[in-house]
Amino acid sequence: MASELEPEVQAIDRSLLECSAEETAGKWLQATDLTREVYQHLAHYVPKIYCRGPNPYPQKEDMLAQHLLLGPMEWYLCGEDPAFGFPKLEQANKPSHLCGRVFKVGEPTYSCRDCAVDPTCVLCMECFLGSIHRDHRYRMTTSGGGGFCDCGDTEAWKEGPYCQKHELNTSEIEEEEDPLVHLSEDVIARTYNIFAIMFRYAVEILTWEKESELPADLEMVEKSDTYYCMLFNDEVHTYEQVIYTLQKAVNCTQKEAIGFATTVDRDGRRSVRYGDFQHCEQAKSVIVRNTSRQTKPLKVQVMHSSIVAHQNFGLKLLSWLGSIIGYSDGLRRILCQVGLQEGPDGENSSLVDRLMLNDSKLWKGARSVYHQLFMSSLLMDLKYKKLFAVRFAKNYERLQSDYVTDDHDREFSIADLSVQIFTVPSLARMLITEENLMTIIIKTFMDHLRHRDAQGRFQFERYTALQAFKFRRVQSLILDLKYVLISKPTEWSDDLRQKFLEGFDAFLELLKCMQGMDPITRQVGQHIEMEPEWEAAFTLQMKLTHVISMMQDWCALDEKVLIEAYKKCLAVLMQCHGGFTDGEQPITLSICGHSVETIRYCVSQEKVSIHLPVSRLLAGLHVLLSKSEVAYKFPELLPLSELSPPMLIEHPLRCLVLCAQVHAGMWRRNGFSLVNQIYYYHNVKCRREMFDKDIVMLQVSL
Numbered sequence: 211m212a213s214e215l216e217p218e219v220q221a222i223d224r225s226l227l228e229c230s231a232e233e234t235a236g237k238w239l240q241a242t243d244l245t246r247e248v249y250q251h252l253a254h255y256v257p258k259i260y261c262r263g264p265n266p267y268p269q270k271e272d273m274l275a276q277h278l279l280l281g282p283m284e285w286y287l288c289g290e291d292p293a294f295g296f297p298k299l300e301q302a303n304k305p306s307h308l309c310g311r312v313f314k315v316g317e318p319t320y321s322c323r324d325c326a327v328d329p330t331c332v333l334c335m336e337c338f339l340g341s342i343h344r345d346h347r348y349r350m351t352t353s354g355g356g357g358f359c360d361c362g363d364t365e366a367w368k369e370g371p372y373c374q375k376h377e378l379n380t381s382e383i384e385e386e387e388d389p390l391v392h393l394s395e396d397v398i399a400r401t402y403n404i405f406a407i408m409f410r411y412a413v414e415i416l417t418w419e420k421e422s423e424l425p426a427d428l429e430m431v432e433k434s435d436t437y438y439c440m441l442f443n444d445e446v447h448t449y450e451q452v453i454y455t456l457q458k459a460v461n462c463t464q465k466e467a468i469g470f471a472t473t474v475d476r477d478g479r480r481s482v483r484y485g486d487f488q489h490c491e492q493a494k495s496v497i498v499r500n501t502s503r504q505t506k507p508l509k510v511q512v513m514h515s516s517i518v519a520h521q522n523f524g525l526k527l528l529s530w531l532g533s534i535i536g537y538s539d540g541l542r543r544i545l546c547q548v549g550l551q552e553g554p555d556g557e558n559s560s561l562v563d564r565l566m567l568n569d570s571k572l573w574k575g576a577r578s579v580y581h582q583l584f585m586s587s588l589l590m591d592l593k594y595k596k597l598f599a600v601r602f603a604k605n606y607e608r609l610q611s612d613y614v615t616d617d618h619d620r621e622f623s624i625a626d627l628s629v630q631i632f633t634v635p636s637l638a639r640m641l642i643t644e645e646n647l648m649t650i651i652i653k654t655f656m657d658h659l660r661h662r663d664a665q666g667r668f669q670f671e672r673y674t675a676l677q678a679f680k681f682r683r684v685q686s687l688i689l690d691l692k693y694v695l696i697s698k699p700t701e702w703s704d705d706l707r708q709k710f711l712e713g714f715d716a717f718l719e720l721l722k723c724m725q726g727m728d729p730i731t732r733q734v735g736q737h738i739e740m741e742p743e744w745e746a747a748f749t750l751q752m753k754l755t756h757v758i759s760m761m762q763d764w765c766a767l768d769e770k771v772l773i774e775a776y777k778k779c780l781a782v783l784m785q786c787h788g789g790f791t792d793g794e795q796p797i798t799l800s801i802c803g804h805s806v807e808t809i810r811y812c813v814s815q816e817k818v819s820i821h822l823p824v825s826r827l828l829a830g831l832h833v834l835l836s837k838s839e840v841a842y843k844f845p846e847l848l849p850l851s852e853l854s855p856p857m858l859i860e861h862p863l864r865c866l867v868l869c870a871q872v873h874a875g876m877w878r879r880n881g882f883s884l885v886n887q888i889y890y891y892h893n894v895k896c897r898r899e900m901f902d903k904d905i906v907m908l909q910v911s912l
């Protein structure tokens with residue numbers, strides 16, 4: 211019996227074990243064309259180690275990969291036995307004062323209510339226990355995976371940025387010190403060589419799209435007819451659908467099918483059949499046929515076993531790089547350099563760019579491996595964090611668009627790294643001034659909400675399922691905008707002013723599309739037959755409420771900005787009102803000896819909208835202006851002559867009249883949709899930027 215339980219061990223080819231890591235590394239050290247030498251080695255051995263049958267044998271594969279592939283690289287890098295080489299590197303290292311521990315799913319994280327700059331700043335348990343925050347008002351949560359410990363980041367904490375462990379190194383820190391000075395010239399040169407080759411190899415193979423052909427320099431002489439039928443994860447099909455389909459397509463038991471489906475869900479892909487091309491192709495067509503009836507079919511590919519083998523090793527390699535750079539900040543710096551170096555094709559050709567731009571095409575497992583590597587390398591190096599942030603911002607529009615059309619959850623998207631970058635105050639400020647980030651975020655958001663009515667306002671009614679899906683996903687961009695605005699500037703440069711106001715312009719364009727959206731008319735005679743859609747518009751309003759308040763907070767900090775913002779807002783409001791009198795002349799009303807001009811409008815007969823964000827923003831800015839002394843000191847700077855109280859109050863007034871009429875029971879036939887809207891208009895979640903501001907506007911105009 212025993213021999214049958216151990217086919218795995220027996221199957222190891224003896225010749226593989228005889229190969230020596232030291233000798234291979236020795237050959238590489240002599241090589242004139244190192245890239246070619248290493249690629250030949252990989253082309254020969256990788257398919258001998260990985261993907262030898264229907265099921266993976268992780269232990270055997272790991273053992274052989276270490277022995278035949280990673281071992282030689284470690285020998286080459288150290289120039290000696292890595293068992294001695296790595297400890298030496300570790301000793302020479304002056305470790306970073308950043309913790310940067312990447313959280314696993316379910317791991318506890320701690321934040322301090324007193325000292326954290328924003329709620330996204332967290333500590334790992336070890337750092338928390340050694341910090342001053344354990345005696346403060348702290349908050350404990352469990353991580354959903356991803357994200358890292360912010361211990362040592364002086365921008366994340368108002369007080370006590372270091373725990374005891376990470377404080378030790380702070381006395382000698384010079385921010386600008388180059389971590390490479392702790393490494394010898396030889397080690398630097400060799401690390402650079404091997405990192406460049408291996409990183410390029412991993413990126414190339416992971417983003418490889420052909421199904422039966424390898425990159426030329428990895429192609430084998432004799433190719434076996436062994437293929438995998440690879441099933442990919444999507445968020446459209448249910449577990450049950452996948453299990454049922456698999457039982458039909460590959461003739462497996464229910465238990466096996468459950469196993470496949472679980473792995474697909476966790477790793478993003480799993481081979482469900484191994485054999486010759488025909489055999490796999492057959493399974494593929496059954497799966498596609500069975501799942502294409504209602505929705506788009508499940509994604510299945512028939513891939514040559516050697517491609518899958520190289521991809522598996524590519525992932526192994528990225529994790530290996532992540533652990534190797536843990537030995538020394540110098541090695542980490544070299545990896546960052548290699549990753550961000552532009553390739554021969556110019557813009558967007560660096561390895562890091564290539565990975566990001568292919569993110570939505572990669573399967574879940576591959577994404578999380580390289581995201582983790584980014585977090586433990588680029589985001590841990592003060593110099594490269596900045597450069598990476600710039601790359602991220604330059605690709606922002608494309609990354610977000612990929613995310614919106616992709617169907618995976620946000621945590622599996624590179625777009626999710628925005629929280630790590632935009633919440634760093636200095637980076638956010640730099641990206642606003644140098645990359646015009648505010649404007650980019652808002653424009654990208656608007657680009658995805660193209661469905662407008664004749665007046666150019668958002669129209670959420672009659673949304674198709676796909677549009678509704680996109681709308682849900684695109685909301686994460688508002689969160690990004692919030693991150694960017696979290697920390698307010700202490701001083702303003704002319705650049706910052708200019709770029710903020712540009713962003714403010716874009717923001718006004720967005721609000722303009724909301725001004726007057728979802729208008730309603732009083733229903734008379736019969737009750738309405740269909741409740742009109744109202745939730746999408748309110749969702750948008752609620753998500754934006756915080757941002758609208760933050761915009762005002764920013765404006766309040768600088769007089770020049772406030773004045774400009776006020777003028778811009780007023781101009782946009784006038785555009786919105788263009789023609790709102792419908793050619794009617796204002797009439798004059800006399801009450802108690804006062805006479806006012808106003809416009810005749812019958813709320814109970816004509817269209818009214820609850821959504822007036824432009825009017826309300828102006829009301830908010832007006833309050834800020836009156837608090838400052840600008841109006842007294844430099845009245846000539848303000849467009850006071852353009853202010854027309856009847857025009858300013860017209861829409862807020864209509865809205866208040868609507869509320870009064872609804873409360874008086876005049877709008878019963880409009881159903882619950884309207885009742886809900888009126889409810890939210892007054893509700894704490896919205897009133898600050900809705901009801902309250904309408905009242906303010908009436909007061910201002912009086």
Ligand SMILES: [Zn+2]
Nearest residue numbers: 309334337359
């Ligand atoms: Zn930590």
Ligand SMILES: [Zn+2]
Nearest residue numbers: 337361373376
């Ligand atoms: Zn710490």
Ligand SMILES: [Zn+2]
Nearest residue numbers: 322325343346
């Ligand atoms: Zn604290």
